Amino acid sequence: MSQGAAVWWVLVVAVVAANLPFVNERLFVVGPRPGAVKSVAWRLLELLAYALATWGAGLALESSIGQRSPQGWEFYAAGLCLFLTLASPGFVWRYLRRQSPREPSGA
Known part of the structure; x- marks a missing residue:
């Protein structure tokens, strides 16, 4: 797998x-x-x-492509922030979307 394809694969998985x-x-999709x-x-x-x-998964792909690059804490902090940003559509869909009004039970 090429390096560009590996990057896109990890982003889609993320x-x-x-x-x-x-x-x-x-729980955990299969529980x-x-x-x-x-x-x-x-x-x-x-x-x-x-x-x-x-x-x-990203670490495994990086190892399979070539030598792993050493990373500092900044890399992991930025990666966690990116993951939380990618989670925002699901969070908005679950907690912030407007619920449709319920039908009156007597009608």
Whole structure:
């Protein structure tokens, strides 16, 4: 895989992974469906786990292409901020979208 294709692959995986906690009610996509709606704490835990998984996929691709470059804490802080930014559409869809008014039950 070329370096450009690897970058795009990691970005697509990051966009999908960042939004999964907000568009899915199952725990870690494959877990049992909880009786109630997932709490914000579970969604944040999933978001962190998906961020680490995406980081691992990028690390594996970088290692397969060539020598890994050493990174400082700034790289990881910027990567986490980017992942949180990519998660914003899912967050907005889950928590900030306007709900349609319910039909009156007597009508």
